[in-house]
Amino acid sequence: MPLSRLLLLRHKLESVACHCVAAATRRRTVPGQASVAASVLSCTLLVLVLPIGVSCCVAEDWYRWRGPNGDGISSETEWNCDWGNGQPTIAWSHSAGTGFSSVVVKDGRVFTLGHVDDQDVVFCLNVADGEVVWTFGYPAELDARDFEGGPISTPTVDGDRVYVMGRAGELFCLQTSDGTKVWGKNVAEEADVRLPGWGCSAAPLVVGDKLLLNVGESGVAVDKHSGELLWSSDDRECGYASPVLIPDSDPTAAVIASGRAYIGIDVDSGEQLWAERWLTSFNCNAADPIIHDGKMFLCSGYNRGAALFDLNDATPSLIWKSKEMKNQIHGSILYQGHLYGIDGDMETGARLRCMEWATGEIRWSVDDLRPGGLALAGGKLLLLTEPGELMIAPATPDGWDPLAEEKVLDGKSWTAPVLSGGRIFCRSVHGQLVCVDCRD
DSSP: OOHHHHHHHHHHHHHHHHHHHHHTOOOOOOTTSBOOOOSOOOOOOOOOOOOTTOOOOOOOOBOSTTTTTTSSEEOOOOBOOOOTTTOOEEEEEEEOOBSOOOOEEETTEEEEEEEETTEEEEEEEETTTOOEEEEEEEEOOOOOSSSOOSOOOOOEEETTEEEEEOTTSEEEEEETTTOOEEEEEEHHHHHTOOOOTTOOOOOOEEETTEEEEOOSSSOEEEETTTOOEEEOOOSSOBOSSOOEEETTOSSOEEEEEBSSEEEEEETTTOOEEEEEEOOOGGGOOOSOOEEETTEEEEEETTTTEEEEEEOSSSSOEEEEEESSOOBSSSOOEEETTEEEEEEBOTTTOOEEEEEETTTOOEEEEEOSSOEEEEEEETTEEEEEETTSEEEEEEOOTTOOOOSEEEEOOOSOOOSOOEEETTEEEEEOTTOEEEEEEOBO
């Protein structure tokens, strides 16, 4: 059987299975509790046997912020942006509440956060049809200070658990199957640390049996099974970026963004290893650092700029710095020696740029796109513009030349698109979540 036929059959089986789950569930919603499936579903497993020597690209789960490797890149190649008539297939649309939370995808389910009726709500949806599997709500304020408000952090799925963090420091561990709360707490209150101005926005990072959180000056760690506080840091304002591991470090180390520095820490003990002072207006360090080949790229908006550091010594040493890339919210994406990122103020007009990793030289810049969020898959950039246009273009330092573009959302869209299983998920701040079917 041709590989294309095998892939098509695989996608059809996946869709049938997800529709069966939706049809077999009866939902109930109780404020502050999970909306759970009331019936037990008996499933017959279908096994597709491939001939020896035949391989296919398995759909990649996007189970954490910025994808499996935390770099904004999907390894999937079996997806199609040749939309023919210029209109991609919108498989489904769902209202997911106000907020800037991105989506994660795991085992045929989509998870995200949004604010609805005085609650922050965790949504679990079927990937094939967008039907609600369960919801979990907890009391929260919209807190729309200088922006639309709502949750900012993105869920993290680990095995049969999903971890979610609220802006006021709420932290929950839920069962992925039905949304049952395993444990919950306010980790900022327990660690006795202040909140940043716009609240907690970093996604939880799973490191072995620990959850690493950007709370306090240089983070907090809790036991992922019980929620027990393992260590905390000083009561100084944290930043908004998510923790990033330093590859091949011994002991295991990570970089945490505080309001005034990027700090290297020992994940096991919480000990600070070094601190690179990094000041911005409003203490707004929101872009995740990029760590590659013994080097660290830092970038912030509010006219701060970017810099590349060598991490091979006891403390970071500067290689170059530049004002030509300023990531206000989203971190750049490193691909084949070049950085692709959103430069400038999102409110007044940001631009999409390509920068050389080794030197900081700008290779190209496009000023009129109004970029909102960025991802990369199969050598292609996936750009969601602020007005809700989805644009696909080759990721190359030679220039920006879109292969496809279409408006898929209405209203302000600052959340990065997510590709998983040949589907692209896009959401707006007002909660419009769409699934664009790009399967081959």
